[in-house]
Structures are given as C-alpha cells and as structure tokens.
Amino acid sequence: MISGMSTVTSRLRVRRWSPAVLAGVAGCLFLVVATSPSSPGGRPPFLDTPTFDDRSSAPTDLSGWLFLMGPVVATVLGLCLLRWWPYLLAVAGLVAVPGVMTEWGFAAYSSWQLPWVFLVLPSAGYALAVVALLACAQGLTRTAVGWGAAVAALTLGSRLVGSAMPMPAPWGWELSPHVAASWHTALLAVGLAGLAPAGWLYRRGDPAATGLPARRWWQRVRLVTAGTLASSVPIALTFLTTQRLADLLGVTWYALVRHSIAQTAVIGAITLVIVIVLAALAGLWPLAGAVTAAVVQVAVVAPVILALTALYKDDPLRWLAALAGAALGAAVAGSRWRVPLAATLAVLAAMALFIAYAATTGDPQKLAAQLIVIPSVLVLVVCAAAAGAVAGATAPMLAAGGALPAVLGPLAGALAVGGLQVIQVTSPTDGETLPAFLNPQITSALLLLVAAAGIGGLGFAHLLATRRAERKHAEQIRREAATAERDRLGRSIHDGVLQVLALVQRQGSELGARGSELAALAGEQEVALRGLLAGAASTGDGAAADLCGPLQALAGPAVEVATPAQAVMVPSALAAEVVAAVRAALDNVRKHAGASARAWILLEDEQDGVRVTVRDDGAGFPPERPAEAAEAGRLGIAQSMRGRIADCGGTTTIDSRPGEGTEVEFWVPRQPRARR
Amino acid sequence: MVVDDHPIWRDAVARDLLEAGYDVTAVVGEGGQAIRVAPAARPDVVVLDLQLPDLSGVEVVRRLIATDPAIRVLMLSASGEQQDVLDALKAGALGYLVKSAKPAELVDAVARTAAGDPVFTVGLAGLVLGEYRRLAAVPVPPVDTPRLTGRETEVLRLVAKGLSYKQIAERLVVSHRTVQNHVQNTLGKLQLHNRVELTRYAIEQGFDQDT
Numbered sequence: 001m002i003s004g005m006s007t008v009t010s011r012l013r014v015r016r017w018s019p020a021v022l023a024g025v026a027g028c029l030f031l032v033v034a035t036s037p038s039s040p041g042g043r044p045p046f047l048d049t050p051t052f053d054d055r056s057s058a059p060t061d062l063s064g065w066l067f068l069m070g071p072v073v074a075t076v077l078g079l080c081l082l083r084w085w086p087y088l089l090a091v092a093g094l095v096a097v098p099g100v101m102t103e104w105g106f107a108a109y110s111s112w113q114l115p116w117v118f119l120v121l122p123s124a125g126y127a128l129a130v131v132a133l134l135a136c137a138q139g140l141t142r143t144a145v146g147w148g149a150a151v152a153a154l155t156l157g158s159r160l161v162g163s164a165m166p167m168p169a170p171w172g173w174e175l176s177p178h179v180a181a182s183w184h185t186a187l188l189a190v191g192l193a194g195l196a197p198a199g200w201l202y203r204r205g206d207p208a209a210t211g212l213p214a215r216r217w218w219q220r221v222r223l224v225t226a227g228t229l230a231s232s233v234p235i236a237l238t239f240l241t242t243q244r245l246a247d248l249l250g251v252t253w254y255a256l257v258r259h260s261i262a263q264t265a266v267i268g269a270i271t272l273v274i275v276i277v278l279a280a281l282a283g284l285w286p287l288a289g290a291v292t293a294a295v296v297q298v299a300v301v302a303p304v305i306l307a308l309t310a311l312y313k314d315d316p317l318r319w320l321a322a323l324a325g326a327a328l329g330a331a332v333a334g335s336r337w338r339v340p341l342a343a344t345l346a347v348l349a350a351m352a353l354f355i356a357y358a359a360t361t362g363d364p365q366k367l368a369a370q371l372i373v374i375p376s377v378l379v380l381v382v383c384a385a386a387a388g389a390v391a392g393a394t395a396p397m398l399a400a401g402g403a404l405p406a407v408l409g410p411l412a413g414a415l416a417v418g419g420l421q422v423i424q425v426t427s428p429t430d431g432e433t434l435p436a437f438l439n440p441q442i443t444s445a446l447l448l449l450v451a452a453a454g455i456g457g458l459g460f461a462h463l464l465a466t467r468r469a470e471r472k473h474a475e476q477i478r479r480e481a482a483t484a485e486r487d488r489l490g491r492s493i494h495d496g497v498l499q500v501l502a503l504v505q506r507q508g509s510e511l512g513a514r515g516s517e518l519a520a521l522a523g524e525q526e527v528a529l530r531g532l533l534a535g536a537a538s539t540g541d542g543a544a545a546d547l548c549g550p551l552q553a554l555a556g557p558a559v560e561v562a563t564p565a566q567a568v569m570v571p572s573a574l575a576a577e578v579v580a581a582v583r584a585a586l587d588n589v590r591k592h593a594g595a596s597a598r599a600w601i602l603l604e605d606e607q608d609g610v611r612v613t614v615r616d617d618g619a620g621f622p623p624e625r626p627a628e629a630a631e632a633g634r635l636g637i638a639q640s641m642r643g644r645i646a647d648c649g650g651t652t653t654i655d656s657r658p659g660e661g662t663e664v665e666f667w668v669p670r671q672p673r674a675r676r
Numbered sequence: 677m678v679v680d681d682h683p684i685w686r687d688a689v690a691r692d693l694l695e696a697g698y699d700v701t702a703v704v705g706e707g708g709q710a711i712r713v714a715p716a717a718r719p720d721v722v723v724l725d726l727q728l729p730d731l732s733g734v735e736v737v738r739r740l741i742a743t744d745p746a747i748r749v750l751m752l753s754a755s756g757e758q759q760d761v762l763d764a765l766k767a768g769a770l771g772y773l774v775k776s777a778k779p780a781e782l783v784d785a786v787a788r789t790a791a792g793d794p795v796f797t798v799g800l801a802g803l804v805l806g807e808y809r810r811l812a813a814v815p816v817p818p819v820d821t822p823r824l825t826g827r828e829t830e831v832l833r834l835v836a837k838g839l840s841y842k843q844i845a846e847r848l849v850v851s852h853r854t855v856q857n858h859v860q861n862t863l864g865k866l867q868l869h870n871r872v873e874l875t876r877y878a879i880e881q882g883f884d885q886d887t
Binding site: 523 | 774800801
C-alpha cells in the first residue's frame with residue numbers, strides 16, 4: 001500500500017517537474033546566446049573585466065538613459081512576476097531576435113539604423129532571463145531539490161559556455177558572422193520550443209517559484225528592493241565622473257587618468273560596499289549566498305579567459321570543454337552531496353591554478369601565449385565546474401527564503417562586477433596603464449579557496465538551521481500529541497472515574513462510620529484527580545501561561561476556587577510567582593486560621609492586571625498583629641508573599657478582623673515593570 | 677425531572693429527592709429524551725447532568741427553556757467544564773452544583789431553584805464575574821452590553837469569595853433579600869443579553885424567514 005502510493009507520487013512528481021527542468025535548460029540557451037558576442041573580435045560580455053572609462057558626465061540623451069535603465073526595469077519586472085517565469089523567459093528569448101536578425105545581415109553594418117529600442121532590449125533580455133531562470137530553479141527546489149540546484153548551476157555555467165562559443169580573439173582570429181548567426185538562431189529556436197510545455201503547465205503561474213507564502217509579502221518586498229537597488233548601482237555610479245572622484249579623493253584628474261586601474265578599483269570598492277549593504281538588508285542568508293556566489297564568479301573569470309585564449313584555435317574543443325565544465329557543475333549541484341563536492345571542486349580548481357602558476361614559473365600567460373592545450377582544457381573544465389557547482393549549491397539554501405532570484409541574479413551580479421574591478425589591482429603590471437587580464441591567477445586561486453570555505457560554511461549553517469527547524473517541528477508534534485492524549489484521558493476520567501468517586505462520596509456517608517470514612521477518602525481522591533486534570537490541562541507555551549489551571553489545581557476539600565471561564569494569560573514567570581504567593585497564603589491559613597477553617601480563592605482578570613483573593617473563615621487577627629509578628633522576628637510567610645508580589649510590581653492587601661477570617665488580596669500588573 | 681446518563685447516579689439523585697418529599701415526574705438518561713418527555717412530565721425543576729451522551733448540556737438547557745420558559749434548570753456536573761457551565765447558565769439555567777455535593781446540599785439547591793432563586797456557588801460567581809469582565813474588556817463594546825452596577829459587582833465578588841448571603845448582608849448593611857435580588861439581577865442581565873444576541877444572530881442569518 002505504502003510503496004504503491006509512493007510510486008504514484010513519484011510518477012506524478014515526474015510529470016509535474018519535467019517541463020520545468022526542460023524550460024530551465026532551454027532558458028539557459030538564451031543566456032548562451034546573450035553572452036556569446038555576435039561580432040567577431042568582441043570580448044564575451046560576461047567575462048569582460050569591467051574598466052572605468054574616463055567619463056565626463058552621466059548619459060545625456062534618452063537612449064543613453066534607457067540603455068542603463070533596461071536591465072533595472074527587467075530585473076524589477078522579473079522579481080515582481082516570479083511566478084510567471086516561463087513567460088518571462090519567452091520574452092527574454094524573443095527580445096534577442098532583433099539582434100540575431102542583425103547578425104543575419106538584415107541591417108548589416110548599419111545597426112544604428114534600427115530603432116534604438118532594439119539596442120536596449122538585449123541587455124534587458126539578459127537580466128530578465130537570469131531572474132526568470134533562477135525563479136524556475138527556485139520553483140524546482142520545492143519538488144526536486146537536485147534539479148533546482150542544477151538549473152541554478154547552469155545559469156552560471158551557460159554564461160561561461162556562451163563566452164566560449166566565439167572567440168575573445170585579441171589576436172584577430174576571425175569567425176564568420178553567419179556561423180554565429182546560425183548558431184544563435186538554432187539556439188533561440190530550440191530554447192523557445194523547450195519553453196512550450198512549461199508555458200502550458202504553468203499557464204496559471206507557478207506559485208512555488210515565489211518561494212514564500214503570500215503572508216510573507218514584506219520579505220518579498222525586501223528582496224525585490226535589494227535586487228532592484230543592486231541592479232541600479234551602475235546608474236548611480238555614472239554620476240561619479242573622473243573629475244568628481246578626483247575631487248573626492250583629493251588628487252588631480254590627471255593622476256587618476258594615469259592610474260586608471262586604481263580608479264577602477266576605487267569604483268569597484270564603492271560598488272562592493274553598497275551592494276554588500278543592500279544584500280545585508282535583504283537578510284543574513286542572502287548576504288552570505290550573494291558573497292559566496294560572487295566570490296566564485298570573480299575567481300573563475302581570469303582563469304577561464306586564460307584558458308579560452310589558449311584554446312582559441314581549437315574550435316570544437318574549446319566550447320566542448322566549457323560545456324563539459326558547465327555540465328559537471330550542474331551534475332555536482334544536482335547531486336545529494338552538492339556542498340562537499342562543490343567545495344572540493346573549488347579547491348581542485350585552486351590547486352590547478354597553483355600548479356599552472358608553478359609550471360609557468362610565475363607567468364601563467366605563457367599558457368595562452370604558447371597555446372598549451374591539455375592543461376588549459378583541464379583548467380577550463382574544473383573552473384567552470386567549480387563556479388557552477390558553488391553557485392548551484394547555494395540555491396537550495398536561498399530558495400527556502402525565496403531569495404534565490406534576487407541573490408544569485410542582481411545582487412551576486414553587481415557584487416561580481418565590483419569584485420572584478422577591484423581584483424585587477426592585485427597584479428598590476430609595471431608601466432602599463434591597462435590591466436593584464438590574465439595575470440591575477442594567484443588571486444583567483446585564493447578566491448576559489450575562499451569560495452570553498454564559504455560554501456562549506458554555508459552548508460554547515462544550513463544543516464544546523466534545518467536540524468533546528470526539524471527539532472522544533474518534532475517538538476510541536478509531540479506537544480500536540482500529548483495535548484490530544486491528555487484531553488482524551490481527561491474526557492474519559494470526567495465521564496467515568498470522577499462520577500463514581502462522587503457517587504461513593506455521596507452514598508458512603510449514609511452507610512455508617514466506615515462508609516463515611518470511605519466517602520471522605522473518595523472525596524479527597526476526587527478533588528486530587530480534578531486538580532491534576534486542571535493542572536495538566538493548563539497550557540502554556542513558555543512565554544505565557546494560563547493562571548486558571550494551576551489555581552484550580554489548588555482546590556481541595558477545604559479550598560474552593562473561582563476563576564473566569566476564559567484562560568487568564570500572563571507571562572509564565574509572573575504566573576509562577578502568583579501561584580507561589582497563593583500557596584504561601586494557603587499555608588498561612590492552614591497554620592493560623594484554625595483546623596476547621598475553609599478557604600476561597602478568587603481569580604479576576606482585569607484590564608491591566610490580575611487580582612487574586614485568598615479568603616478564609618478562620619480566627620482572623622487584630623490589625624496590629626502582623627506588625628507585632630514582624631517585630632518579634634517572625635517575618636513569616638506573609639512577608640515572603642508580599643515580597644514576591646512587590647517584585648512583580650504588584651500590591652498585597654491583608655484585611656482581617658478577629659472572628660471574621662482573613663482576606664489577602666494580590667494585584668499584579670500584566671506587564672511587570674522593570675525592577676530597579 | 678432528573679437527567680443523567682449514569683444509572684446509579686440518576687437513581688440516587690431521584691431517591692434523595694423523593695425522600696425529601698419531591699415528586700420526581702421523570703428520570704431519563706439522554707438529552708433528546710429529556711426534551712421529548714419534558715412537555716408531558718411538566719417538571720418545575722430539571723436536575724441536569726451537563727455531560728450527556730447525545731446532546732451538549734447547553735443545547736438541552738436551551739431547548740428545555742424554549743419548550744417551557746417556566747422550567748428551572750439546576751446543572752450538575754462531575755467536574756465543571758468552566759465554559760460549558762457558563763454557556764448553560766447564559767442559556768437559562770438557574771444554578772450549578774458539583775456532583776460531590778452532599779444530598780442535603782442538593783435538596784436545598786433544588787428548593788432554591790424551584791423558588792427561582794439562582795444557586796450561586798463560589799465557582800459560578802467567579803465565572804459570571806469573569807464573563808462581565810470579558811464583556812467590558814471588548815475594545816468597542818456594543819451599546820447593549822450588560823454591565824454590573826458597583827453594588828452588584830461588590831456582591832458578586834463577595835459571593836465568589838465564599839461569603840454567605842447572610843454574611844454579605846451584614847457586611848454591606850443591607851437586607852438578605854436585597855443581596856438575593858442583586859445576585860438574581862447579575863444572572864438575569866446575562867441571560868437577557870444572551871437571548872438578544874441569539875435573536876440578532878437569527879435575524880442576521882435569515883432564520884426568522886422560515887418561522
């Protein structure tokens with residue numbers, strides 16, 4: 001029966017998530033298209049080490065602004081419409097079409113003739129595709145964690161594959177534009193076709209993709225805000241022109257232009273600080289996840305460019321190696337041991353870089369200059385795999401809080417840009433104003449180690465958090481079961497045992513002396529049992545406790561208790577103090593009021609406090625007696641209960657007249673004032 | 677009429693009442709049966725166990741009072757489910773006694789119930805007091821929320837602290853009858869409020885259309 005049910009579920013699950021996986025892979029094709037430059041000789045945009053040009057002002061015309069705004073608008077749209085990710089992906093694929101048409105020569109060598117909107121669209125499409133793919137991964141982590149992590153890993157891996165497709169070619173290796181165009185057309189067509197099943201399956205949206213229940217809307221607002229602001233950091237930085245930066249740093253404009261690496265690094269550092277603050281605003285997990293993903297991205301850029309350059313003549317080998325790396329990364333992220341394996345891959349990549357460094361006697365550029373194939377392939381595969389695996393391994397942890405798209409998308413992206421700008425100063429070359437992209441291999445290796453440590457730490461923290469949540473859950477279930485069991489027992493005792501005890505007590509007294517004895521015993525047991533039930537039924541969840549239960553439990557043959565029907569909730573510490581004070585008062589009654597004295601406890605739930613009265617019909621005492629007792633050193637129980645109540649910020653009134661019994665009244669505020 | 681699902685109990689109560697000179701018109705073990713028998717048995721007082729197998733005690737009280745408003749209900753319960761007792765009281769029951777009460781106490785309580793005098797035990801006074809406090813604590817209380825006068829609160833608190841009517845009368849320097857009236861009023865207001873609420877609910881739900 002059980003096994004049959006599980007087969008049905010798993011079959012259903014296969015049906016549910018396979019279109020999403022297909023769409024995830026298809027969407028990655030768009031990223032491949034977007035990151036492989038159409039014009040030969042252009043640098044792959046994803047791997048481009050950003051520099052800070054000498055800009056004199058922010059964009060002046062509308063199209064310039066739109067070009068900057070495009071990705072931001074796409075990011076906001078994507079983050080707000082996560083559940084419609086298949087359609088967002090389709091849009092991202094469609095906006096790449098004009099670019100491909102240009103490649104085919106519809107507007108060859110005259111792209112400026114196209115409306116400028118078409119120039120804006122591809123950059124927006126790229127941002128949209130990243131967010132939508134991560135939304136797909138986030139939705140997948142609900143039903144199939146491995147596939148979700150694998151898709152998240154592919155969003156990074158596919159960008160590396162895209163960068164490997166044509167040639168970065170500073171050495172002028174030519175690629176026919178039509179080869180690129182045919183590739184791009186094929187990829188776009190396959191990608192759009194692959195989206196179709198998911199588009200149909202999620203025609204009403206994919207609620208799992210938001211990753212959060214609707215009532216946690218504020219969390220979503222936080223993530224959307226952080227993602228939006230992070231993606232708009234470049235806009236803010238356009239206002240920081242070289243002249244303004246020079247003024248800010250107190251140096252001359254000329255000095256900054258001469259040391260443009262330093263200038264870029266300063267801008268990068270500013271970016272890093274801003275984005276880290278934004279990520280921290282989004283939460284602790286988003287911060288840790290974004291930093292880890294960004295570190296690994298920054299780390300692999302230099303070695304991947306180096307390897308691609310070394311392999312620029314080996315056409316299928318180059319992108320096959322990149323593809324293998326991306327696939328390996330996705331496979332590792334999809335496996336059950338994604339965290340340790342991702343960390344291992346990162347360490348392995350770092351080792352490879354150290355070895356390359358040693359083998360080239362400190363000048364890894366030789367790999368590229370001498371076109372050394374096999375080591376370059378190894379470096380490419382292991383670096384691409386490490387990047388994908390680490391990014392993918394963070395996915396399940398981030399998806400739990402619905403943060404995956406915002407964090408691995410705009411936040412990690414902006415952090416990586418800042419990091420790439422900063423990393424270049426770690427290996428400046430003498431006399432060159434332009435940075436050498438291929439040199440910071442040692443920094444990359446160190447960063448890979450940092451990423452390995454980061455993912456390891458994250459994995460450990462996630463494990464602890466999961467354990468804690470599980471323990472809490474188990475505890476809750478246990479408590480509910482205990483309550484249910486107690487209620488069940490309580491009901492049967494009410495219906496059976498208590499009735500019989502009451503009956504024995506009632507009839508026994510009519511059967512003579514021995515019967516009366518029996519009746520008295522039954523009476524005591526009945527009261528004790530009732531008190532036990534009332535005490536057990538009092539529910540409290542640590543912070544607050546019901547006063548009715550423990551007070552009802554004090555009832556006995558000589559003590560009657562009156563409480564409201566509703567629970568009287570007070571902080572549990574306060575409840576304990578009040579009950580202790582009432583016990584003390586009852587002790588007092590037993591000691592001083594006389595053997596036959598009876599007592600009554602009244603609990604009243606007032607607006608701002610709780611009033612408990614303990615009255616007895618005993619001997620009572622003249623008003624001056626407590627003072628006498630205090631003087632005689634017998635401070636006694638009265639004093640101790642006064643002290644308890646005063647500590648809670650309450651008051652105690654004792655009223656007695658000889659022959660009329662004693663009345664002790666406690667009043668405590670619901671919110672205890674801070675003790676001085 | 678005695679309503680209790682426990683046969684020994686039922687018979688014991690009936691016997692005590694017979695011995696005390698009361699005429700026990702019916703002895704039944706189920707709530708539904710009680711409601712069916714009541715018009716024929718025409719009891720003055722119904723001694724009702726709150727825990728019945730078929731209907732809730734509250735429901736039985738409501739229907740009994742509906743068939744004959746003159747019926748007076750004295751609740752018996754093995755261990756007071758506080759909310760049930762309060763609800764039954766609001767539904768029109770006149771008093772409440774724990775089952776461990778002595779036969780003499782039971783007979784006395786039936787006598788008082790027959791006279792229309794609410795049987796206010798300490799626990800019951802605490803419940804009623806708590807209910808008024810709860811009603812008063814509603815942030816925006818409706819206009820017709822019942823409220824206790826200062827004197828009524830005072831009397832009710834004294835009852836809840838275990839003082840007898842006589843002691844209360846002495847302490848407040850009023851007559852025994854006045855104390856009794858005050859106690860009766862506190863219950864009456866609560867039951868009236870309950871009826872008004874029920875009627876309003878019925879009108880809102882459109883139940884009055886059918887009848």
